[in-house]
Amino acid sequence: MSLKAEVSMALTAALETAINTYLQMDPETLKRLADFSDKVIAIELQDTGISLYCLPQAQGMTIMSHYQGDADTTISGRPVSLAKLTILNDTQVMFAGEVTISGDVELGQDFKKLLENIDIDWEEHLSQVTGDIIAHKTGHAIREMAAWWRNNSKRAQQNGREYLQEEVQIIPDKEEVEAFFAGVETLRDDAARLAARISQLASSRADDKPKD
Amino acid sequence: MNDKTTHFGYEDVSWDEKQGKVAGVFHSVAQKYDIMNDLMSMGVHRLWKRLTIELSGVRKGQRVLDIAGGTGDLAAKFSRLVGPEGEVILADINDSMLKVGRDRLADKGIAGNIQFVQANAQCLPFADDHFDCITIAFGLRNVTDKDEALRSMYRVLKPGGQLMVLEFSKPTVKALNPIYDTYSFKILPFIGKLVTNDAESYQYLAESIRMHPDQETLKEMMEKAGFSQCQYHNLTAGIVALHRGFKI
Numbered sequence: 001m002s003l004k005a006e007v008s009m010a011l012t013a014a015l016e017t018a019i020n021t022y023l024q025m026d027p028e029t030l031k032r033l034a035d036f037s038d039k040v041i042a043i044e045l046q047d048t049g050i051s052l053y054c055l056p057q058a059q060g061m062t063i064m065s066h067y068q069g070d071a072d073t074t075i076s077g078r079p080v081s082l083a084k085l086t087i088l089n090d091t092q093v094m095f096a097g098e099v100t101i102s103g104d105v106e107l108g109q110d111f112k113k114l115l116e117n118i119d120i121d122w123e124e125h126l127s128q129v130t131g132d133i134i135a136h137k138t139g140h141a142i143r144e145m146a147a148w149w150r151n152n153s154k155r156a157q158q159n160g161r162e163y164l165q166e167e168v169q170i171i172p173d174k175e176e177v178e179a180f181f182a183g184v185e186t187l188r189d190d191a192a193r194l195a196a197r198i199s200q201l202a203s204s205r206a207d208d209k210p211k212d
Numbered sequence: 213m214n215d216k217t218t219h220f221g222y223e224d225v226s227w228d229e230k231q232g233k234v235a236g237v238f239h240s241v242a243q244k245y246d247i248m249n250d251l252m253s254m255g256v257h258r259l260w261k262r263l264t265i266e267l268s269g270v271r272k273g274q275r276v277l278d279i280a281g282g283t284g285d286l287a288a289k290f291s292r293l294v295g296p297e298g299e300v301i302l303a304d305i306n307d308s309m310l311k312v313g314r315d316r317l318a319d320k321g322i323a324g325n326i327q328f329v330q331a332n333a334q335c336l337p338f339a340d341d342h343f344d345c346i347t348i349a350f351g352l353r354n355v356t357d358k359d360e361a362l363r364s365m366y367r368v369l370k371p372g373g374q375l376m377v378l379e380f381s382k383p384t385v386k387a388l389n390p391i392y393d394t395y396s397f398k399i400l401p402f403i404g405k406l407v408t409n410d411a412e413s414y415q416y417l418a419e420s421i422r423m424h425p426d427q428e429t430l431k432e433m434m435e436k437a438g439f440s441q442c443q444y445h446n447l448t449a450g451i452v453a454l455h456r457g458f459k460i
Contacts, residue, residue, distance in 0.1 A: 006447060009259040038272070038295045055292050059320050062292055069271030
C-alpha cells in the first residue's frame with residue numbers, strides 16, 4: 001500500500017494547499033464557505049477511477065480522496081469537461097450532459113456559483129510586497145492588457161473564421177453544416193423506413209408460402 | 213510503589229518514574245512541537261496523518277477520541293468530518309501540549325464539537341462502548357503500560373468501532389538502517405538543540421522509537437487486548453506503521 005497511498009496523499013495535500021492559498025486571498029469567499037460547513041461535495045473524475053471529496057468550512061477546504069459516508073452532492077464528468085466548467089465557465093457542458101450533478105442539485109449549483117464569484121484583490125496583495133504606487137500601476141497595466149485582449153481576440157477569431165470560410169473555403173459556414181446534418185438525419189430516417197418496409201415484406205412473404 | 217522497571221529511551225527507569233520523565237519531555241517541546249515535526253520528518257508526518265484520517269472512515273454524527281492528540285492536528289480534521297452532531301475529544305496526559313492544542317484550534321475558530329480532556333491512556337475516563345473511532349498518533353510509544361492502554365481503548369470503543377495506532381516502527385528495508393540511525397541519533401538531536409535548545413528530548417525521541425514494539429509485536433498486543441481483524445500498513449518503508457483493529 002505504502003508508496004501509492006503516500007503519493008496519493010501528497011497529491012491531495014498539494015491540491016488542498018493550493019486551493020486554500022487561493023481562497024485565503026478572498027476573505028469574503030472564505031466567510032461564505034461557512035454556509036457549506038456541514039456538507040460534503042464529491043467530484044467524480046470519470047474514466048480515471050478517482051473521486052475527490054470537498055469539505056468546505058470557514059477556515060478553508062478539506063480535500064480527501066476517500067470518504068465513507070454519503071456525499072450530499074456529486075459532480076461527475078471527464079476531467080476536460082470539469083475543467084471547461086470551472087476554468088472557462090462553459091455551462092454548455094452541463095446542457096450537453098458532459099457534466100452531471102446528482103444528489104442535492106441546488107447545493108452543487110450554489111457551490112459552483114460561490115467558486116465563480118471568488119474576487120481576489122490582487123492589487124491589495126501585491127501592494128503588501130511592492131507598495132501602493134507600483135501595485136496600482138501594475139494593476140492598471142494588466143487591466144488594460146486584458147481589455148485589449150477581450151476586444152481584439154474576438155475580432156481576430158471572426159476575421160480568421162471569415163477568411164477560412166469565404167476566401168479559401170476550406171471550412172463550411174454554419175448554414176452549410178446545418179444543412180449537411182439535416183441531410184444526414186433525413187437519410188437515416190429514410191434508411192430506417194426502408195429497413196422496416198423490407199422486414200415487413202419478408203415476413204408477409206414467409207406467411208404466404210404454402211406449408212408442407 | 214511499583215518495583216518494576218521499564219525503559220525511558222535506552223535508560224532503564226522505574227515504572228513510576230517513566231510517566232514523569234515523559235511529561236518533562238513534552239512540557240519542554242510543547243511550544244515548538246509542530247515546527248519540530250515538520251523539520252524532523254520534512255513535512256511527511258502530515259501525509260501519514262492524512263492517510264490515518266482518510267482510512268478512519270469517520271463521518272457525520274460520529275464520536276472520535278484522539279489520544280495523545282497534543283497540538284490538535286488530527287482533532288481539527290475530525291471536527292469537520294463529524295460535523296455539529298458529532299463529537300471529538302482531544303485527550304492528552306500532558307497539560308502543556310493540551311494548552312497548545314486548545315489555543316491552536318481556538319485561533320483557527322475550530323470549536324463547538326471538540327472537548328479537551330487531560331487523561332491517561334492507561335485509564336481512560338470515559339464510558340464503555342462510547343466512541344466510533346479512537347486514534348493515537350505518535351503517542352503509544354510514550355505510554356508506560358501499553359497493554360493496559362490498549363485494554364482501556366478497547367473498553368471505550370463501540371462495538372464495530374475502529375482503533376488506529378500511528379507510530380514509528382521498524383524499517384522494512386534493512387539498507388536504510390544506517391542512514392536512519394545517523395539521522396535519528398546525530399541529526400535530530402542537533403536540530404533539537406538548534407530549534408528548541410533541547411537536544412536531550414530529541415535523543416529520547418530517537419531512543420524511544422528503537423524501544424517500541426515492531427509491527428508484528430504491536431499487532432499481537434492489539435489482538436491480546438481484544439481487538440479483531442488487526443492489520444498494519446507500513447508507511448515510508450516501515451519507518452512508520454499504521455495499525456488498525458476493530459471491536460467486534
